[in-house]
Amino acid sequence: MKLYKIKTGVVIETDHGFHLLEGENWDTFVNDDNLFGKLAAIVRAVEPIENGQQLLNSRLEAPIQSQELWASGVTYIRSKIGRQEESKNSGGGEFYARVYEAERPELFFKATSHRVVGSGGKVRIRQDSNWNVPEPELTLMITSSGKIVGYTIGNDMSSRSIEGENPLYLPQAKTYDGCAALGPCIYVTEEPLPADTIIHLEIARNNAPVFTGSVDIKQMKRTPEGLVSYLYRECSFPHGSLLMTGAGIIPPSDFSLQSGDEIRITIQPIGMLVNTVK
Structure with a gap:
């Protein structure tokens, strides 16, 4: 799975599409020893969005915050x-x-x-x-x-x-x-x-x-x-x-x-x- 940092939260990409989580704090979200399991659970629970690639094109940021x-x-x-x-x-x-x-x-x-x-x-x-x-x-x-x-x-x-x-x-x-x-x-x-x-x-x-x-x-x-x-x-x-x-x-x-x-x-x-x- 691919995890993107955007201006307003995070986006998860799988083979089946993009999943948006608005308002997530990058520092808290990525500092998780079971990050893979967390993403897998979110993908199962959150419906994919239709404009994922366009969202990345306009809001993508470097995957770093306080690190x-x-x-x-x-x-x-x-x-x-x-x-x-x-x-x-x-x-x-x-x-x-x-x-x-x-x-x-x-x-x-x-x-x-x-x-x-x-x-x-x-x-x-x-x-x-x-x-x-x-x-x-x-x-x-x-x-x-x-x-x-x-x-x-x-x-x-x-x-x-x-x-x-x-x-x-x-x-x-x-x-x-x-x-x-x-x-x-x-x-x-x-x-x-x-x-x-x-x-x-x-x-x-x-x-x-x-x-x-x-x-x-x-x-x-x-x-x-x-x-x-x-x-x-x-x-x-x-x-x-x-x-x-x-x-x-x-x-x-x-x-x-x-x-x-x-x-x-x-x-x-x-x-x-x-x-x-x-």
Whole structure:
């Protein structure tokens, strides 16, 4: 089942249609260890609506409210190589090699909701960075108890020139207004996503593709559960949290985003996250 956040409540999508719940508070609604069971019961009790897709087209929001958005780094070999490339002149490449092999993962705070846009929104590139890329990532919806109850698509916008200059600049390279996109929904399932799940990225410029890439999540060095266990060791999340699990697709070093580029990230069965660069 797919769960959407809209301006006035939530929408549940199944194979049989859309079910609207007006007035629901997102924080309370999603922070439920039995979210799948809750949605299943609602679908049985609430009649589907006729204008579900039109409702999403006009009212869809990013699936985040009071939750913190965190991110993971260097969880794919391609990310390790990319980080070493960008930081070779600063001498920081060894740090990325070490964290890839270490027991403790790289986790960092990414954003709160006011810096996140939904599908159809505009992401930003920093004006003081000349090398900027999207990072397409499977993103976990986690309850306050630490249970993974769903999945969404995340775009971890990154200023590679800033992080490459010095690894200590990572917070500036990663966190700024319009630095992330989430959506279009939370895919709620009782089972983990299959290991052969594909993340696909396409970047279009002037209606023509300028970069495409794909990776399957079995190439991730760490497990989602392992990442969550470290995130929740000494942090509490009263409303739950969202955690990006790392990027396995990195555009080449001669590529940088430009204003007007369209970024399309697809993960089935979640859907497609589409954003334009402001």
